[in-house]
Amino acid sequence: MTEIQINGLKISGALCLVRLHHSTPDIYRLPAFCGIMAGSMINLPFISTDHQSSGIQAACCVEAKHQMLTQKLVDADPMMKEHVSYIPDVGLLTLFPHQSSLKLFVRSLRALSTENVRVLEMASSIGALTYVLDYAQLDAAAELLRSCFKLDGNHSPFRAVFVVRQGTQLKPGPVE
Amino acid sequence: METVAMYWEPRIKTYGFQVVKGLALYRYLIPVNQSNHWEHALECIENGPNRFHLICGQLNESLDLSLLLLCGPDRGRSFSRPIEAEMPIVEGCRRQVITPVELLFFQGPHFGDRFGVADFTYCALKDHANALLAAVFSCASIYLVLPEGAAGGVLDQLNAAFNIPS
Numbered sequence: 001m002t003e004i005q006i007n008g009l010k011i012s013g014a015l016c017l018v019r020l021h022h023s024t025p026d027i028y029r030l031p032a033f034c035g036i037m038a039g040s041m042i043n044l045p046f047i048s049t050d051h052q053s054s055g056i057q058a059a060c061c062v063e064a065k066h067q068m069l070t071q072k073l074v075d076a077d078p079m080m081k082e083h084v085s086y087i088p089d090v091g092l093l094t095l096f097p098h099q100s101s102l103k104l105f106v107r108s109l110r111a112l113s114t115e116n117v118r119v120l121e122m123a124s125s126i127g128a129l130t131y132v133l134d135y136a137q138l139d140a141a142a143e144l145l146r147s148c149f150k151l152d153g154n155h156s157p158f159r160a161v162f163v164v165r166q167g168t169q170l171k172p173g174p175v176e
Numbered sequence: 177m178e179t180v181a182m183y184w185e186p187r188i189k190t191y192g193f194q195v196v197k198g199l200a201l202y203r204y205l206i207p208v209n210q211s212n213h214w215e216h217a218l219e220c221i222e223n224g225p226n227r228f229h230l231i232c233g234q235l236n237e238s239l240d241l242s243l244l245l246l247c248g249p250d251r252g253r254s255f256s257r258p259i260e261a262e263m264p265i266v267e268g269c270r271r272q273v274i275t276p277v278e279l280l281f282f283q284g285p286h287f288g289d290r291f292g293v294a295d296f297t298y299c300a301l302k303d304h305a306n307a308l309l310a311a312v313f314s315c316a317s318i319y320l321v322l323p324e325g326a327a328g329g330v331l332d333q334l335n336a337a338f339n340i341p342s
Contacts, residue, residue: 030305043289057234101226110219122233126317
Protein backbone atom coordinates (compact mmCIF):
# COMPACT_ATOMS: atom_id res chain seq x y z
CA MET A 1 0.00 0.00 0.00
CA THR A 2 1.38 3.42 -0.97
CA GLU A 3 2.32 5.53 2.01
CA ILE A 4 0.52 8.86 2.24
CA GLN A 5 2.04 11.60 4.35
CA ILE A 6 -0.09 14.09 6.24
CA ASN A 7 1.00 16.91 8.51
CA GLY A 8 -1.48 16.57 11.29
CA LEU A 9 -4.73 15.64 12.95
CA LYS A 10 -6.85 17.95 15.06
CA ILE A 11 -9.64 17.08 17.48
CA SER A 12 -12.38 19.55 18.43
CA GLY A 13 -14.20 19.98 21.68
CA ALA A 14 -17.70 18.61 22.23
CA LEU A 15 -20.27 19.82 19.73
CA CYS A 16 -23.90 19.28 18.84
CA LEU A 17 -24.85 18.47 15.25
CA VAL A 18 -27.90 20.38 14.05
CA ARG A 19 -29.55 19.10 10.90
CA LEU A 20 -31.99 21.23 8.93
CA HIS A 21 -34.05 19.46 6.34
CA HIS A 22 -36.99 20.67 4.39
CA SER A 23 -38.65 19.40 1.31
CA THR A 24 -38.83 22.58 -0.67
CA PRO A 25 -35.89 24.18 -2.43
CA ASP A 26 -36.69 27.48 -0.71
CA ILE A 27 -33.45 28.39 0.99
CA TYR A 28 -35.03 30.83 3.44
CA ARG A 29 -34.64 28.74 6.58
CA LEU A 30 -30.90 28.20 6.36
CA PRO A 31 -29.91 31.89 6.22
CA ALA A 32 -32.55 32.53 8.86
CA PHE A 33 -30.99 29.89 11.09
CA CYS A 34 -27.52 31.40 10.55
CA GLY A 35 -28.95 34.82 11.40
CA ILE A 36 -30.47 33.53 14.63
CA MET A 37 -27.20 31.92 15.64
CA ALA A 38 -25.19 35.06 14.85
CA GLY A 39 -27.66 37.16 16.79
CA SER A 40 -26.96 35.05 19.86
CA MET A 41 -23.19 34.96 19.24
CA ILE A 42 -23.21 31.23 18.54
CA ASN A 43 -20.46 30.06 16.23
CA LEU A 44 -21.07 27.44 13.54
CA PRO A 45 -17.65 25.80 13.07
CA PHE A 46 -18.99 23.41 10.43
CA ILE A 47 -21.75 23.81 7.86
CA SER A 48 -22.47 21.55 4.91
CA THR A 49 -25.47 21.96 2.65
CA ASP A 50 -26.88 20.15 -0.35
CA HIS A 51 -29.53 21.95 -2.38
CA GLN A 52 -31.70 19.85 -4.68
CA SER A 53 -35.01 20.47 -6.37
CA SER A 54 -36.53 18.08 -3.84
CA GLY A 55 -35.30 20.10 -0.89
CA ILE A 56 -32.34 21.22 1.16
CA GLN A 57 -30.28 19.16 3.57
CA ALA A 58 -28.03 21.16 5.84
CA ALA A 59 -25.83 20.15 8.75
CA CYS A 60 -24.28 22.58 11.20
CA CYS A 61 -22.30 22.17 14.39
CA VAL A 62 -22.58 24.30 17.50
CA GLU A 63 -20.54 24.03 20.66
CA ALA A 64 -22.12 21.63 23.15
CA LYS A 65 -22.55 24.44 25.67
CA HIS A 66 -24.78 26.22 23.13
CA GLN A 67 -27.07 23.27 22.45
CA MET A 68 -29.81 24.26 24.86
CA LEU A 69 -29.83 27.86 23.72
CA THR A 70 -29.88 26.75 20.09
CA GLN A 71 -32.88 24.50 20.73
CA LYS A 72 -34.64 27.28 22.59
CA LEU A 73 -34.06 29.73 19.75
CA VAL A 74 -35.17 27.25 17.11
CA ASP A 75 -38.24 26.22 19.10
CA ALA A 76 -39.28 29.86 19.24
CA ASP A 77 -39.78 29.75 15.48
CA PRO A 78 -42.55 27.21 14.77
CA MET A 79 -41.77 27.26 11.04
CA MET A 80 -38.21 26.22 11.75
CA LYS A 81 -38.73 23.90 14.70
CA GLU A 82 -40.32 21.08 12.69
CA HIS A 83 -37.42 20.99 10.24
CA VAL A 84 -34.57 20.72 12.73
CA SER A 85 -33.11 17.69 14.48
CA TYR A 86 -30.18 17.36 16.89
CA ILE A 87 -27.42 14.84 17.45
CA PRO A 88 -25.62 15.73 20.68
CA ASP A 89 -22.11 14.69 21.71
CA VAL A 90 -20.30 14.89 18.41
CA GLY A 91 -16.91 16.34 17.52
CA LEU A 92 -14.72 17.19 14.56
CA LEU A 93 -11.70 15.18 13.50
CA THR A 94 -9.68 17.15 10.96
CA LEU A 95 -6.75 15.82 9.00
CA PHE A 96 -4.52 18.02 6.90
CA PRO A 97 -3.52 18.53 4.19
CA HIS A 98 -5.88 16.48 2.04
CA GLN A 99 -3.82 17.20 -1.09
CA SER A 100 -7.07 17.10 -3.11
CA SER A 101 -6.52 13.36 -3.18
CA LEU A 102 -9.40 10.94 -3.48
CA LYS A 103 -6.99 8.21 -2.44
CA LEU A 104 -6.39 9.97 0.87
CA PHE A 105 -10.12 10.56 1.37
CA VAL A 106 -11.04 6.97 0.61
CA ARG A 107 -8.25 5.58 2.79
CA SER A 108 -9.43 7.61 5.75
CA LEU A 109 -13.07 6.72 5.15
CA ARG A 110 -12.22 3.04 4.80
CA ALA A 111 -10.24 3.07 8.03
CA LEU A 112 -13.15 4.62 9.90
CA SER A 113 -15.87 2.46 8.38
CA THR A 114 -13.88 -0.76 8.82
CA GLU A 115 -13.68 -0.10 12.55
CA ASN A 116 -17.36 0.89 12.73
CA VAL A 117 -16.70 4.53 13.51
CA ARG A 118 -19.93 6.32 12.71
CA VAL A 119 -19.21 9.09 10.20
CA LEU A 120 -22.10 11.51 10.52
CA GLU A 121 -20.82 14.19 8.18
CA MET A 122 -17.68 14.97 6.25
CA ALA A 123 -16.41 17.89 4.21
CA SER A 124 -13.22 19.16 2.69
CA SER A 125 -11.94 22.71 2.93
CA ILE A 126 -9.00 24.31 1.17
CA GLY A 127 -6.45 22.16 2.91
CA ALA A 128 -8.21 19.92 5.38
CA LEU A 129 -10.66 17.06 5.49
CA THR A 130 -13.07 17.16 8.41
CA TYR A 131 -15.18 14.32 9.79
CA VAL A 132 -18.07 14.79 12.21
CA LEU A 133 -18.00 11.78 14.53
CA ASP A 134 -19.42 10.69 17.84
CA TYR A 135 -17.46 12.56 20.48
CA ALA A 136 -16.72 9.37 22.40
CA GLN A 137 -15.03 7.90 19.29
CA LEU A 138 -12.84 10.91 18.44
CA ASP A 139 -9.64 9.75 20.13
CA ALA A 140 -9.92 6.21 18.80
CA ALA A 141 -10.68 7.53 15.32
CA ALA A 142 -7.65 9.81 15.46
CA GLU A 143 -5.47 6.84 16.39
CA LEU A 144 -6.94 4.88 13.48
CA LEU A 145 -6.06 7.63 11.03
CA ARG A 146 -2.64 8.05 12.55
CA SER A 147 -1.98 4.39 11.89
CA CYS A 148 -2.89 4.54 8.21
CA PHE A 149 -1.00 7.72 7.29
CA LYS A 150 2.58 8.80 7.76
CA LEU A 151 2.83 11.78 10.08
CA ASP A 152 5.72 14.16 10.42
CA GLY A 153 8.01 13.54 13.39
CA ASN A 154 6.33 12.77 16.66
CA HIS A 155 3.12 14.53 15.85
CA SER A 156 0.16 13.49 17.96
CA PRO A 157 -3.48 14.34 17.34
CA PHE A 158 -4.01 17.59 19.19
CA ARG A 159 -6.84 19.54 20.74
CA ALA A 160 -6.92 23.30 20.39
CA VAL A 161 -5.60 25.12 23.43
CA PHE A 162 -5.69 28.49 21.71
CA VAL A 163 -9.19 29.74 20.99
CA VAL A 164 -10.25 32.74 18.94
CA ARG A 165 -13.62 34.22 19.70
CA GLN A 166 -15.55 37.11 18.28
CA GLY A 167 -14.41 39.98 20.47
CA THR A 168 -17.54 42.04 20.85
CA GLN A 169 -21.23 41.95 21.49
CA LEU A 170 -21.68 43.14 17.90
CA LYS A 171 -22.25 40.89 14.92
CA PRO A 172 -19.73 41.38 12.12
CA GLY A 173 -20.87 44.05 9.73
CA PRO A 174 -21.27 47.80 9.68
CA VAL A 175 -21.94 49.39 13.06
CA GLU A 176 -25.47 50.78 12.99
CA MET B 177 -5.35 25.64 30.12
CA GLU B 178 -7.07 27.47 27.29
CA THR B 179 -5.83 30.74 25.83
CA VAL B 180 -8.58 32.90 24.38
CA ALA B 181 -7.96 35.70 21.86
CA MET B 182 -10.68 38.17 20.92
CA TYR B 183 -11.14 39.15 17.29
CA TRP B 184 -13.52 41.55 15.64
CA GLU B 185 -13.67 43.54 12.45
CA PRO B 186 -16.47 45.77 11.22
CA ARG B 187 -16.28 44.39 7.71
CA ILE B 188 -15.18 40.81 7.42
CA LYS B 189 -11.85 40.37 5.74
CA THR B 190 -11.03 37.69 3.20
CA TYR B 191 -7.83 36.85 1.39
CA GLY B 192 -9.64 36.98 -1.95
CA PHE B 193 -12.08 34.95 -4.01
CA GLN B 194 -11.26 32.17 -6.41
CA VAL B 195 -13.56 30.89 -9.13
CA VAL B 196 -13.21 27.59 -10.99
CA LYS B 197 -15.52 26.91 -13.93
CA GLY B 198 -16.35 23.87 -16.01
CA LEU B 199 -16.55 21.39 -13.14
CA ALA B 200 -18.82 18.41 -12.58
CA LEU B 201 -20.87 17.84 -9.46
CA TYR B 202 -21.50 14.17 -8.74
CA ARG B 203 -24.20 13.23 -6.27
CA TYR B 204 -24.33 9.71 -4.93
CA LEU B 205 -26.65 7.95 -2.54
CA ILE B 206 -24.72 4.92 -1.33
CA PRO B 207 -26.02 2.28 1.07
CA VAL B 208 -22.85 1.85 3.09
CA ASN B 209 -24.40 -0.81 5.33
CA GLN B 210 -23.78 -3.19 2.40
CA SER B 211 -20.31 -3.43 3.83
CA ASN B 212 -18.75 -6.02 1.49
CA HIS B 213 -19.80 -4.17 -1.63
CA TRP B 214 -18.87 -0.82 -0.13
CA GLU B 215 -15.50 -2.01 1.08
CA HIS B 216 -14.58 -3.42 -2.31
CA ALA B 217 -15.77 -0.30 -4.12
CA LEU B 218 -13.62 1.84 -1.85
CA GLU B 219 -10.63 -0.41 -2.44
CA CYS B 220 -11.01 0.04 -6.21
CA ILE B 221 -11.32 3.81 -5.84
CA GLU B 222 -8.29 3.98 -3.56
CA ASN B 223 -6.19 2.17 -6.13
CA GLY B 224 -6.98 4.66 -8.88
CA PRO B 225 -5.51 8.14 -9.14
CA ASN B 226 -7.87 11.06 -8.87
CA ARG B 227 -8.28 14.54 -7.47
CA PHE B 228 -11.21 16.56 -6.19
CA HIS B 229 -12.08 20.20 -5.64
CA LEU B 230 -14.63 19.54 -2.92
CA ILE B 231 -16.06 16.51 -1.22
CA CYS B 232 -18.77 16.40 1.40
CA GLY B 233 -21.23 13.87 2.67
CA GLN B 234 -23.86 12.99 5.18
CA LEU B 235 -24.86 9.66 6.66
CA ASN B 236 -28.61 9.41 7.19
CA GLU B 237 -30.54 7.25 9.64
CA SER B 238 -30.93 4.47 7.05
CA LEU B 239 -27.12 4.29 6.77
CA ASP B 240 -27.22 5.74 3.29
CA LEU B 241 -24.29 8.00 2.55
CA SER B 242 -25.28 11.06 0.57
CA LEU B 243 -22.02 12.09 -1.04
CA LEU B 244 -21.17 15.13 -3.14
CA LEU B 245 -18.01 15.11 -5.23
CA LEU B 246 -16.92 18.18 -7.16
CA CYS B 247 -14.17 17.54 -9.65
CA GLY B 248 -13.06 18.04 -13.22
CA PRO B 249 -15.68 16.86 -15.72
CA ASP B 250 -13.89 13.63 -16.57
CA ARG B 251 -12.47 12.97 -13.12
CA GLY B 252 -15.53 11.51 -11.46
CA ARG B 253 -15.52 8.33 -13.51
CA SER B 254 -12.90 6.52 -11.50
CA PHE B 255 -15.09 7.13 -8.47
CA SER B 256 -18.34 6.22 -10.21
CA ARG B 257 -17.21 3.08 -11.96
CA PRO B 258 -16.36 1.03 -8.85
CA ILE B 259 -19.53 2.12 -7.12
CA GLU B 260 -21.65 1.15 -10.10
CA ALA B 261 -19.74 -2.06 -10.69
CA GLU B 262 -19.59 -3.23 -7.10
CA MET B 263 -23.01 -2.10 -5.96
CA PRO B 264 -25.15 -2.58 -9.10
CA ILE B 265 -28.12 -4.30 -7.58
CA VAL B 266 -28.46 -2.38 -4.37
CA GLU B 267 -31.65 -0.41 -4.43
CA GLY B 268 -31.17 3.26 -3.77
CA CYS B 269 -27.60 3.43 -5.07
CA ARG B 270 -28.15 6.44 -7.26
CA ARG B 271 -25.89 8.77 -9.12
CA GLN B 272 -26.60 12.20 -10.51
CA VAL B 273 -24.15 14.37 -12.42
CA ILE B 274 -24.56 18.09 -12.98
CA THR B 275 -22.14 19.63 -15.41
CA PRO B 276 -20.88 22.20 -16.00
CA VAL B 277 -20.99 23.87 -12.60
CA GLU B 278 -18.91 26.63 -11.05
CA LEU B 279 -17.09 26.84 -7.75
CA LEU B 280 -16.44 30.02 -5.81
CA PHE B 281 -14.31 29.66 -2.71
CA PHE B 282 -12.54 31.93 -0.28
CA GLN B 283 -10.97 31.95 3.15
CA GLY B 284 -10.36 34.44 5.89
CA PRO B 285 -8.81 34.82 9.32
CA HIS B 286 -10.36 32.50 11.90
CA PHE B 287 -13.54 32.03 9.84
CA GLY B 288 -14.24 28.75 11.59
CA ASP B 289 -13.77 30.17 15.06
CA ARG B 290 -15.99 33.23 14.91
CA PHE B 291 -19.75 33.58 15.03
CA GLY B 292 -21.54 35.47 12.29
CA VAL B 293 -19.38 34.62 9.27
CA ALA B 294 -22.02 32.36 7.69
CA ASP B 295 -24.74 34.91 8.40
CA PHE B 296 -22.62 37.67 6.86
CA THR B 297 -22.05 35.51 3.77
CA TYR B 298 -25.74 34.64 3.30
CA CYS B 299 -26.69 38.31 3.80
CA ALA B 300 -24.15 39.24 1.11
CA LEU B 301 -25.48 36.61 -1.27
CA LYS B 302 -29.06 37.91 -0.99
CA ASP B 303 -31.22 36.31 -3.72
CA HIS B 304 -28.20 34.54 -5.19
CA ALA B 305 -28.42 32.11 -2.27
CA ASN B 306 -31.31 30.45 -4.11
CA ALA B 307 -28.94 29.47 -6.91
CA LEU B 308 -26.64 27.44 -4.66
CA LEU B 309 -26.22 23.76 -5.45
CA ALA B 310 -24.13 23.10 -2.34
CA ALA B 311 -22.13 25.01 0.23
CA VAL B 312 -19.49 24.11 2.79
CA PHE B 313 -18.20 26.27 5.63
CA SER B 314 -15.36 24.35 7.19
CA CYS B 315 -12.15 25.36 8.96
CA ALA B 316 -11.33 28.85 7.67
CA SER B 317 -12.81 28.43 4.19
CA ILE B 318 -16.13 28.77 2.43
CA TYR B 319 -17.04 26.84 -0.72
CA LEU B 320 -20.06 27.74 -2.84
CA VAL B 321 -21.10 25.45 -5.71
CA LEU B 322 -23.15 27.24 -8.34
CA PRO B 323 -24.80 26.51 -11.67
CA GLU B 324 -23.05 27.53 -14.86
CA GLY B 325 -22.98 31.31 -15.29
CA ALA B 326 -23.88 32.14 -11.69
CA ALA B 327 -20.43 32.72 -10.19
CA GLY B 328 -20.00 36.18 -11.73
CA GLY B 329 -23.07 37.65 -10.05
CA VAL B 330 -22.22 36.00 -6.74
CA LEU B 331 -18.66 37.29 -6.95
CA ASP B 332 -19.93 40.86 -7.44
CA GLN B 333 -22.13 40.54 -4.35
CA LEU B 334 -19.34 39.13 -2.21
CA ASN B 335 -16.78 41.66 -3.44
CA ALA B 336 -19.11 44.43 -2.35
CA ALA B 337 -19.62 42.95 1.10
CA PHE B 338 -16.24 41.61 2.16
CA ASN B 339 -13.07 43.56 2.78
CA ILE B 340 -10.18 42.44 0.59
CA PRO B 341 -6.96 44.11 1.74
CA SER B 342 -4.89 45.31 -1.20
